[in-house]
Amino acid sequence: MKDIVVEVNKLRKVYGDSVAVDNISFDVRKGEIFALLGPNGAGKTTTLECIEGLRKPDGGFVKIMGLNPNYNYSNLRNLIGVQLQTLGLSANMRVDEAMKFFCVYHNKSPRYDLLERLGFKEKMDAQYQTLSKVQQKQLALALAIAHRPSVLILDEPTTGLDVQSRVELHNIIKELQERNTTILLATPNMAEASKLATRMVILWRGKMITAGTPLEVTATGARLAKISVRVVGPSLSKTDIKFPSVTKSLLKDEYKIYYSNNPGLTVSAIIKHISKQKDELIDLRVERSLEERFMEITDNEAKK
Amino acid sequence: MKAFKNHFFFEFRTGLGDKSLLVISYLLTLGLYVLMGFSMKDINPDFMEIIIPSMIVISMLISAILRLPGPFVKSRDAGVFRSYKINGVPATSIVIIPSLTTMLHTIIIAIVIIPTASLFFGAPFPDKWIAFILVFLLTAFAFTGLGVLIGALSSSSLATMLWSQLIFIPSMVIGGFLIPSNLLLNGLGKIAILLPSTHALNLFKFYSYNQSIDYAPLWSMLILLSSGILSFGLAIYLFNWDNQNKTRRGNPFFGLFAILPYIIAAIFLP
Numbered sequence: 265m266k267d268i269v270v271e272v273n274k275l276r277k278v279y280g281d282s283v284a285v286d287n288i289s290f291d292v293r294k295g296e297i298f299a300l301l302g303p304n305g306a307g308k309t310t311t312l313e314c315i316e317g318l319r320k321p322d323g324g325f326v327k328i329m330g331l332n333p334n335y336n337y338s339n340l341r342n343l344i345g346v347q348l349q350t351l352g353l354s355a356n357m358r359v360d361e362a363m364k365f366f367c368v369y370h371n372k373s374p375r376y377d378l379l380e381r382l383g384f385k386e387k388m389d390a391q392y393q394t395l396s397k398v399q400q401k402q403l404a405l406a407l408a409i410a411h412r413p414s415v416l417i418l419d420e421p422t423t424g425l426d427v428q429s430r431v432e433l434h435n436i437i438k439e440l441q442e443r444n445t446t447i448l449l450a451t452p453n454m455a456e457a458s459k460l461a462t463r464m465v466i467l468w469r470g471k472m473i474t475a476g477t478p479l480e481v482t483a484t485g486a487r488l489a490k491i492s493v494r495v496v497g498p499s500l501s502k503t504d505i506k507f508p509s510v511t512k513s514l515l516k517d518e519y520k521i522y523y524s525n526n527p528g529l530t531v532s533a534i535i536k537h538i539s540k541q542k543d544e545l546i547d548l549r550v551e552r553s554l555e556e557r558f559m560e561i562t563d564n565e566a567k568k
Numbered sequence: 569m570k571a572f573k574n575h576f577f578f579e580f581r582t583g584l585g586d587k588s589l590l591v592i593s594y595l596l597t598l599g600l601y602v603l604m605g606f607s608m609k610d611i612n613p614d615f616m617e618i619i620i621p622s623m624i625v626i627s628m629l630i631s632a633i634l635r636l637p638g639p640f641v642k643s644r645d646a647g648v649f650r651s652y653k654i655n656g657v658p659a660t661s662i663v664i665i666p667s668l669t670t671m672l673h674t675i676i677i678a679i680v681i682i683p684t685a686s687l688f689f690g691a692p693f694p695d696k697w698i699a700f701i702l703v704f705l706l707t708a709f710a711f712t713g714l715g716v717l718i719g720a721l722s723s724s725s726l727a728t729m730l731w732s733q734l735i736f737i738p739s740m741v742i743g744g745f746l747i748p749s750n751l752l753l754n755g756l757g758k759i760a761i762l763l764p765s766t767h768a769l770n771l772f773k774f775y776s777y778n779q780s781i782d783y784a785p786l787w788s789m790l791i792l793l794s795s796g797i798l799s800f801g802l803a804i805y806l807f808n809w810d811n812q813n814k815t816r817r818g819n820p821f822f823g824l825f826a827i828l829p830y831i832i833a834a835i836f837l838p
Contacts, residue, residue, distance in 0.1 A: 316654055318810060341656030348654065352647025356582050365578055366655040368571040407655065 267294040269329060269415055269446045270315060276323030277310050284310040286470040287324070292448055292463075297441055299457040300450040302467035303562065308450035309349060311467070312419050315448065316346050328415060342370055345413030349420050351404035355393040359384050359403060362392065363410060370411035378406045382432070398424055405433065415446045422456060434460060454558050466558060468565045482557045489527040490551045492519045493534055497543025500534075507533045519547075575661055580669045592635040593673050597627040601681060605689045612746070618779075619691045620682055621700075621772035622745045625707060625765050627677045631670050632711035633718070633735050637728040639666065640719025649809045659807040663720060663800065667712035674708060692777070700776035707768040710792035713799030714764065714826065720803040721820045723811070739765035750782050761834040762827070767791050783837050791829045799826040 270292035277285040285307040292298040300308045313319040315326050317333030317340070326333060331340055353362055359379060367374040379388065382402045387395070395403065405421060418437075422430045437460055441447060451457055457464055458478045465475040474481055488511070493500060500520045509526035524530035527550050538545050583589050601623045608615040615622070643649055652662060685691035694700035714735065722728040740746075742756050743765035752760055760766045767788035773779040802825060806818045 318650060318653065337653075338656070338658075341654075344654075346654040348647070348650065350647060352643075352649075352651045354582055354643070354648055355646075356585050357578070361578060365574060366657075368574045369656050371571075 268292070269294050270298075270448060271327040272311070272315065272324070273326075274324035275311065275314055275321050275326060277307075277314060277319060278322045283470050285314070285321075288465075288467070288470075288472045289324070290465050290472070290475055292446055294446055295441065295444045296462040297437065297447040297449060297460050299461035299464035300448070300467060301452070301454065301457045301464050301558065303452055305469070306467040307470040308452075308467055309419055310470075312417055312448070312450050316344070316417055342411060343413055344415045344417065345408035345411065346417045347401075347404045347408040347419060347421055349423075351400055351407070353392040353403075355391065357392045358389050359392070359395070360388040362403065362407060366407050367410055372411045375406070375410040378410055379403075381436075382406050383429070398426070398429065401425065402429065402433075405436075409436070409440065413445065415448065416440060417448045419450045420452065421449070422451070422453065466561055468562055471565075473561050473565060488523050488525055488557075488559075490549075491522040491524055491527060491530055491534070492516075492547070492549045492551070493522070493538075493545070494519050494547040495538055495543045495545055497538075497541060499538050499541035499543040505537065507537070572661060572665070575657070576665050576668060579665050580672060583669050583673070586639075588638065589635060589673070593627075593631040593670075594677065597623075597630050597677055598680065600626065600630075601685075605685065609689060614748075615746070616689050616691055618745075618769070618773065618777070619689055620685050620694070621769060621777070623681050623685065624674070624678050624704065625743070625768045625772070626740070626745065627681070628674050628707055628711045628768070629736055629739055629765060631674050631677075632667075632708070632715035633732050633739075636666060636670050636712060636715035637719035637722060637732060638725065640716070641722055641725050641728050644808060644811050647810075653809050659804050659809075663716045663803045663807060666719075667716055667800075670712050670715070671705075671708045675704075678704065694772075694776035695778050696776050700772070703768070703771045703775055706771070706789065706792050706796075707764075710764055710768070710796040710799070713796040713803070717799040717803040717806075717823055717826055720807045721823045723808075735763065739763045742766075744769040758834050761837055762830045764792065764795065764830070767833075787833060787837060791833050794829040795826055798828065802826055 268291045272291065273289050275285055275288045276283070288307070288311060290298075300311060302308050310319065314321050315328065315333065317337045320334050328340055328344060333340055357365070360374070360376065363376060363379055364374045376388070379385075382405065383399075384390075384403070384406075387399070392400070392403075401421070401424065405418070408418070409416060421437075422433055425433065434456075437447060437449075449457070449460065461478060463475070463477050464481060466473045466481065507522060507524075508529045509524045510522045510530055511525060512523040514521050522530060522534070531548070531550060534548070535545070604615075604623070605619060608619070649662065682693070686693060715732075718728055718731045722731065738759065742752055742760045743763050744760065745765070770781050770783070770788040771785055771792070774781045774785040802823050806820060806823060808820075
């Protein structure tokens with residue numbers, strides 16, 4: 265297909281006896297935000313590092329715009345931007361100096377405006393060693409996008425960021441997508457993936473568990489739904505009430521929460537029970553979110 | 569070229585703010601110079617004849633062999649080279665630029681040593697300045713080549729220190745500074761031929777001071793030149809970007825090819 269920008273085919277990476285990535289295949293199309301979702305140790309960073317050309321696969325192959333990053337990196341360096349999970353820079357390199365240093369290597373003018381937008385207006389001459397972890401992360405992002413790459417690879421970009429910085433980063437990612445930048449995002453954050461990604465894969469212990477759009481991932485094979493109910497009255501507070509198809513229930517704030525693998529059956533039984541008890545129903549929500557789906561998938565995989 | 573120039577000035581500026589560079593390359597070298605100047609005046613007055621080239625070779629040993637490899641390991645451990653790689657900084661720049669800045673620092677040290685050695689210790693100036701400068705550049709090329717090769721190959725600071733000391737200590741003892749090479753026992757003489765400092769001093773003595781030497785200067789010139797070319801070539805080819813990634817290009821033992829010219833010389837020179 266013409267619009268495939270990143271192609272990962274049967275990728276395998278082994279460290280000693282441990283298989284970090286096992287037979288993973290997916291492709292990323294032009295202009296989409298593609299998320300690699302999974303908990304720590306799922307193989308997200310290793311997959312990204314193989315795509316970036318920092319690691320050589322032990323099996324399968326990776327191609328970016330038809331080029332192998334392990335052998336054609338010089339042709340790719342201006343086309344891709346990478347934000348590593350941890351940026352390494354010389355301790356006494358200044359923020360503005362870092363921007364100039366890498367932009368000149370990309371043959372582009374330094375983007376000081378980007379540094380200002382990411383909160384470095386007063387810290388342009390601060391040395392790298394004096395920046396906080398969050399600021400180092402923001403600097404890494406600024407350096408990754410300064411040369412306006414066609415493909416942007418982000419490894420857990422919002423981990424550790426405060427809400428304001430996270431929102432700003434999400435806005436930047438959306439803006440880049442509007443300019444047709446292809447974005448590959450690794451994140452352990454389900455909310456972030458469902459908010460930003462057009463498609464995603466879920467990784468678990470180096471294996472690919474499922475792939476698709478957030479809607480497809482939540483719908484395909486999903487059996488577990490979260491039903492949150494709030495009532496005035498004691499009808500749901502008794503612990504011995506059993507509703508059909510409920511696997512787990514808990515009380516959170518003023519809501520009784522049920523996890524059901526047949527929400528239709530459970531909801532009608534709950535409503536019947538509440539009206540029989542003559543309690544007042546305040547709120548009832550059925551959610552099948554990515555977070556529940558992710559919990560379900562990883563729980564199932566852990567049981568295997 | 570713009571990127572190379574920018575990288576060079578960044579490296580030079582940060583070098584000046586680096587305490588390890590100031591202590592090792594400047595304080596240690598100049599401290600040793602003052603110590604040797606005052607002590608050798610009485611112990612071995614002949615040393616004063618060659619104190620300028622000797623101290624320049626020692627300053628290059630300290631800056632290029634002892635100090636230059638360390639930051640390579642440190643930067644690799646800190647992930648600096650990973651960041652450089654993904655941003656398109658070529659291995660050639662990473663290898664060549666620190667060598668050039670090291671040369672610049674040794675030039676500064678030489679500018680301090682040459683007039684003060686003449687002023688305080690009565691050391692003679694070189695007879696042929698152009699030859700002196702050319703030998704200086706050739707020596708710097710060979711020494712920094714070995715320094716970056718050690719840095720590019722070493723997996724840890726300990727390995728760097730061991731390789732550096734393996735060259736530095738014998739060079740100081742039998743490299744021709746303290747004991748003239750013709751006074752060395754035959755076995756030690758052969759070992760001295762394996763050291764870059766022996767050949768550097770040989771060239772300085774012959775070409776810029778018109779002194780008699782033990783073997784043809786062409787040998788020393790060829791050895792330093794070929795060793796420098798091999799060292800830089802191997803450092804770029806075998807450059808290790810990343811400590812986390814065990815996959816690397818070429819076997820690090822290929823680095824030993826850089827000392828092949830010295831081994832050939834030890835076999836064929838009398």
